[in-house]
Amino acid sequence: MSQATKRKHVVKEVLGEHMVPSDQQQIVRVLRTPGNNLHEVETAQGQRFLVSMPSKYRKNIWIKRGDFVIVDPIEEGEKVKAEISFVLCKDHVRSLQKDGHWPEAFSQVAEKHNNNRNRLSQNSQLSHSRQEKSPALKTILTFLLTPTADSIMRARRRVKRRRRPETAGPTSPLAQRLVLGSSERGHSQGALRIFPPGWG
Numbered sequence: 001m002s003q004a005t006k007r008k009h010v011v012k013e014v015l016g017e018h019m020v021p022s023d024q025q026q027i028v029r030v031l032r033t034p035g036n037n038l039h040e041v042e043t044a045q046g047q048r049f050l051v052s053m054p055s056k057y058r059k060n061i062w063i064k065r066g067d068f069v070i071v072d073p074i075e076e077g078e079k080v081k082a083e084i085s086f087v088l089c090k091d092h093v094r095s096l097q098k099d100g101h102w103p104e105a106f107s108q109v110a111e112k113h114n115n116n117r118n119r120l121s122q123n124s125q126l127s128h129s130r131q132e133k134s135p136a137l138k139t140i141l142t143f144l145l146t147p148t149a150d151s152i153m154r155a156r157r158r159v160k161r162r163r164r165p166e167t168a169g170p171t172s173p174l175a176q177r178l179v180l181g182s183s184e185r186g187h188s189q190g191a192l193r194i195f196p197p198g199w200g
Contacts, residue, residue, distance in 0.1 A: 031065060
């Protein structure tokens, strides 16, 4: 199975299913990501420990601070005490709250998290609408970004200067340096030799 197909199935599984945690499983909140596919989480009771990301989620699903996950306990684990079994998105959180499976300690945190996301999306929409509605801003941006005739002429002059290579024509300084006649070097009158600069 290719990586793209695998990612498609994993994303479909995460977004499609509505998981209800079993008696052994618990809902935890991600606090930070120390690395190496490990995440520090906090339970509803306030316990903190590390959980590991299973290989099917690695490089397919990204978890950030404040997200909620369902974890399976690892009995023999000392530092890493659980493994992530399911990543919860905001629709899953809402359905778990409606069904009464959501921990009370996380109810305020989840509402705050959703409100922050909604506020950010509203702010981005407002800024886009303001940019669309203000003609003065458009005029200023057009004025600042439109090149003037002077700047275009300066750029053309620069390009022309760069395009003029020093060719070895009969009147160029390069030809005068390279072509040294017999009278300058003391050779016979019939001979004409070409020496590179710095010779002799």
